[in-house]
Every structure is written in structure tokens, then in C-alpha cells.
Amino acid sequence: MPAPRVTVYTTPTCSRCDMTKKAFTKAGVPFDVIDVSENAQALEMVKALGHSSAPVVVVEGIENWSGFRPDHIARTASLFAVKA
Numbered sequence: 001m002p003a004p005r006v007t008v009y010t011t012p013t014c015s016r017c018d019m020t021k022k023a024f025t026k027a028g029v030p031f032d033v034i035d036v037s038e039n040a041q042a043l044e045m046v047k048a049l050g051h052s053s054a055p056v057v058v059v060e061g062i063e064n065w066s067g068f069r070p071d072h073i074a075r076t077a078s079l080f081a082v083k084a
Helices: 015-027 040-048 070-078
Strands: 006-010 032-035 056-059 063-066
Touching: 006 015, 015 070, 056 070
Parallel strands: 006 032
Antiparallel strands: 006 056, 056 063
């Protein structure tokens, strides 16, 4: 089964967004970044998920959350771990 697509919805001055992106990068998790201050459709989608603060992380088909969540990041990273 292929790894899920991970998207981080951010804003330009969000320190929690930066921490989340750095943690995913350090864990080797590929992710897309979408700035909701420049993408009204993405902002509406994030709101529809029930979130009102950045970052919002969507792990396609699995889960979504808001804020810097090392526990969720670690769980997502385990989906990308090489299986021997």
C-alpha cells in the first residue's frame, strides 16, 4: 500500500507551522505546503474540517489535526518507515 499524501496548511508568520514542517523534514516525511492566506479554497476546506488555527495537517484518508503535534507527526512518520 502506498504511503498517504501529507499536506500542511500554513500561514506566513506561523511558528508552529515552521516547527511542524521541520519535524516532518527531519523524520523524512514528504509533504506539500499550502498557504491558506493565498488560497481561499484551501482556507474554506480547512474551516470545513473544523479547524481555525494553523498549521492544519491532513494525512490523506487517515486523519487531520491542527497545531504542532509531535505525537501525530511521529505516527505519520511511522507510515513512511522502511519495512525490512
